[in-house]
Amino acid sequence: MALTFEIQKTAECGGRRASVTLPHGVAQTPVFMPVGTLASVKAVEQGVLERTGPDDRGAEIILANTYHLYLRPGHELVRRMGGVHRFMSWERPMLTDSGGFQVFSLSGLRKVTSEGVEFRSHLDGSKHFFSPEHSMDVQIALGADIAMVFDECVETPATWERTRESMGLTHAWAQRSKDHFDANRHLVPWFAEKDGKTQNLFGIVQGGMYVDLRKESAERLVEMDLPGYAIGGLAVGEPREVTREMIARTLEWLPKDKPRYVMGVGYPDEIEEYAKMGVDMMDCVLPTRAGRHGLVFARDDDGRVVRMNIKRKEYAEDSGPIDAACGCMVCARYTRAYLRHLFVAGEPLGLTLNSVHNLHFYLATMERVRSGLK
């Protein structure tokens, strides 16, 4: 057994306090997973990521991206370097996205057929082809604890017919992903059969903004008996109520004894809400991207999330921390005035400190939720 999911408690709201044990360690869920696309959570050093504040357990799982690492430095190079963990010196669990989302976000540079996707590199325009089998080969070479099936994320809005067609493709690709993965997962750099250390493959539910399609997608994927399931294709421009409804309904049809992962969400209040609904895993670029763009999160006296644009002039001589109640190393040490100065002056440290704070904020938000679910 490569993955163990142990639920300590399921609250009335549906949220679960649990832990997921993976080849590279244990993560407490609900868990937020920072995104490190190119084997780097942008602007944050791995040691800092392990501990963003004095009483913080740090990031317990981080993401990397199949598409990006395939293009640069190349998955075979990463394999030769001992796998992505060793390559980037991150010993905790990791998850790789399959490249399916890039099929969606790189539209204009790609051509989709039932066989796979032909696309052009955003780096140099060179032609490449990704199939479910190839995505699996790349993800196995990278060797994250969790790999994702190769899927297609449909654009929003999309008609029911278009969404159903795309979903059918995702299902066929999921089966092909699983078959190829099962046949080759012993090739992960750290494979150790006697220790039961094997890579895990998660499925991805699609179905756009149509409840009936979400149900069909969930049922079809559950038949494949995968160790965990993701809900994909959300937060792509639809209203938040729709996102919430899709998650709430899809959770009904996913196994309760396996991790459920909503991909690509969200704002701090969203991840809190979804965790309480029973989502166990989430990832999002927002804390790091927003941080690099000058947006930091804080809580007001009532505990409500507030957005703070650190660029604003009103912080120029503000000698307080971003959030006095925050336990991160940035709030313990630096003033808003200094952070604003670094950002306005274009100092790279500003990007780093904002990112570290935001990551801590997200991780602490999950910790709050976990405490509440006890």
Next chain:
RNA sequence: UCCUGAGUAGCUCAAUGGCAGAGCAUUCGGCUGUUAACCGAAGGGUUGUAGGUUCGAGUCCUACCUCAGGAG
């Protein structure tokens, strides 16, 4: 003192004699499985000064002022 060149937004610079603009800076906004230290919006002008030519001048003419380079 003379010659030459240049004076346009906070800065660096565009603009056939025909609606005075850009980049940067400033202020504000956006960011949801990262093509993103990114993207967008706004504010900002008596075109060095004073005259003249012209239907119309940032642009042509005259004088002056300032700066740079050259000559003496």
